Amino acid sequence: MDSFLSLFDPNNCNDSADDFAIGNLNNQKALPPEPQVGNIEYKLKIVNPTNQRFEHLVTQLKWRLREGNGEAIYEIGVEDSGILAGLSQWDMTASLQTLQQMALKLGATTTILRERTLDNGRSVAEVLVRKIPDDQNNIEVRVAVLGNADAGKSTLLGVLTQGSLDNGRGRARLNMFRHLHEIQSGRTSSISHEILGFNSQGQPINYSYSELITAEEICDSSTKLVTFLDLAGHKKYIRTTIQGLSGYSPHHAMLVISSTAGVVGMAHEHLAIAIALNVPFFIVITKIDLVSPTNTLQSLESFLKQVGSRRVPLVIKSLDDVITAGANQLTENVVPIFCVSSVSGEGLELLLKFLHVLPPGISAKEKERLEQESPEFQIDENFKAGDVGQIIGGLLTKGVITEGMQMQIGPQKDGSFQNVMVKSIHRNRVPCRMVRAGQSAALCLNSYIRGLRNGMVLLKADSSARGCLFFQASVSVLFHATAIYQGYQTTVHIGNIRQTAVVVGIFPSNCIHTNERASVLFKFKVHPEYVTVGQRLLFREGAAKGIGEITQVFPLPYKPESE
Known part of the structure; x- marks a missing residue:
């Protein structure tokens, strides 16, 4: 409206x-x-x-x-x-x-x-x-940050979450990097999480809010919490970027474009992926202290129309524009565009106001329905922490998980699941007793898991789930230079799953072209995965892209341990 x-x-x-x-x-x-x-x-x-x-x-x-x-x-x-x-x-x-x-x-x-x-x-x-819902500490919104390498994504996030402007040489982005090679190259290669809070009056709460404030204090002081997923912009990390968009289910995407470079490189690719996954997005043009954004704004109009998204750009110039954009973000075809400078601070206040009014991407009815289902936790990260034990991080897509809950994790190479118990839960680096559907968390398990890898899931212990190698999906090809035939191999993204799959069969014909739809039978090439009917699928290999929905799953047969 x-x-x-x-x-x-x-x-x-x-x-x-x-x-x-x-x-x-x-x-x-x-x-x-x-x-x-x-x-x-x-x-x-x-x-x-x-x-x-x-x-x-x-x-x-x-x-x-x-x-x-x-x-x-x-x-x-x-x-x-x-x-x-x-x-x-x-x-x-x-x-x-x-x-x-x-x-x-x-x-x-x-x-x-x-x-x-x-x-x-x-x-x-x-x-x-x-009003913060009774079952939550604050209202949480997940925002994926996309854009070409060197567009200023990490610098912008550093300014927003640290509360201090950049010096023009990348000082603000240093806190965003997780690896030495990222600091040396200045490019993000992994998915990092950063938080920005707002109090009841709409004032931002970040690490400059008070001296030596911690992440736990930011969460406790905020009625609304924006979690940024800083995704890689370089072409060679595109699979990691898709995994962030597909696996973490962000409510919104923020596409960052540099006014010095314009709409180039991976910006087209990132926008096409966001549209394919039905993620609402807005655009931030950075570095306006160096170059006027006029030419970039003109390019964006044709850019949005070329993608076929039928979006209408709205350049944000006032508080009225901010509120209008926030109200239209989920229901209309409006794309808000902010022009900012991380050095001078121009435009940042309007961007902060927009993040304050940005609506959560899931309705209360849908959230309640998901919480009543059996828990399903998608694993995106795993590591061992000394005597603490096995730690897994990811997103709870369904149900509720509490401390001490008996669960099962898998699938293993034979499609089976291993029983485990949740010892403790952390959200936004803060301990808590419960995690609900739609929330990301880190869970500590009571035992080490053999063959643990990203892409596995954590399910309720009494579930009779099995992994599968074969699955069928209704697929639409967005682009392919020729035609896709049986035997074609591609990287598929299903939630937190990222694996090469082989096309085993195409129905009703034996091939599929650009802008065509068909039922396709896939086979995971390396190991079984846990997938369910109705999950969205995205595949990409080079310039080829396609989307679809899983229609049928073929679980591996159960083999008793005596065999």
Whole structure:
């Protein structure tokens, strides 16, 4: 839904023929009718409600918060039909006070995002109501950071999470690197996690918030936590980048482009992958202190249309643009574009405001449904920590895992699973007792695992799961120079799985071309994996790319230990 204040603010209008805007909305005097579902609520006014009416309003707010996974947007001075009626100053003040009382009743906070005066002299306001769900420490949003090598991704993250500007020679990015060769080359080769918090008033909480602040204190002080996945930009690390997008299931992707280089290199590839995986994205143009972003902005318009994404770019120039972009990020085809400098700090405040209002990418109903399923933890990292034991890191895609839970891990080479117990859990480097669906964590197991590798899964102990070598998928080829036939080998990405697979059969014909769809039977080349029907699949080899969905799995037969 378009945020209503942009409808009548003339400063938000862009008359460029390139349509760098959501649309010519400033002449409209109404919003679409109030949505029946979702986290947005219209209220003409809420002045001196009776006790019964007040309780009803609180119940309504509770439902909207649940729909928004802890966040709700209230449009005050707007009728249910969407007409912008506006309120007198007295009625607006009283309505905002009532909304604040409603929020206090639920333990929530209110933040006025914007307030404007209409032509009739009356005012309208947009208010963010936020309440951390009872089963969470904060509202978490995962953002994957993409872009060409040397675009300034790690430097930008260093500035956002450390709270100090760069010196123009890469000082801010040093804290982002995990390996010596990354420091020496200045290029990210692995997936690193960084956090940025926001308090109830929208102020950023990073490592400059107070002296010697720790990651645990950032988490404890934040009502909203943005977890950045810093992905590699160089071509030779493309498989690691795809693994980050596929395995960690980010809610949003941030594509970073350098104004000095423009839209070149892996930027096209990264955007195509984000679109193929249905990840909402926004764009940040860096280094505007060196080169004006005008040419890059012009290239981006044709760039977005060439990909076939049918996205409309929106250059963020004001706070109104920020709120409009945040409201459209999940439901519309708008691509917000920020122009920033990590050296001068220009544009960073608007980017921080956007991250503050960025919605979680999963609805409360979907989250609740996933939590009720049997737990499935995808393993992306594994290591041994001295006397502590076996540590695994990854994403819990389904269910709930608690300390002391009996689990099973696999598949092994024969497709079997090994029984283990979860000794302890850490999230964002902080110990906790529970991890829920959609959250990433590090788990300590009670024993070392033979043949442990990334791509395995952790399941409930009483599950009768088996690994498989053969699986069938409905596949669409995005690009291939010739045709794909039986015997074709490619790297497939399924969640956290990355392995070479061989095309065993193609149905109903014996080949498949670009822009064609077919049912394809694959065989993992090296070892069995645990996959399920409905999982998304992405394959890539050179310039060839394809996407699909798994339709059938053929588990390996069970072999008793006596054999």
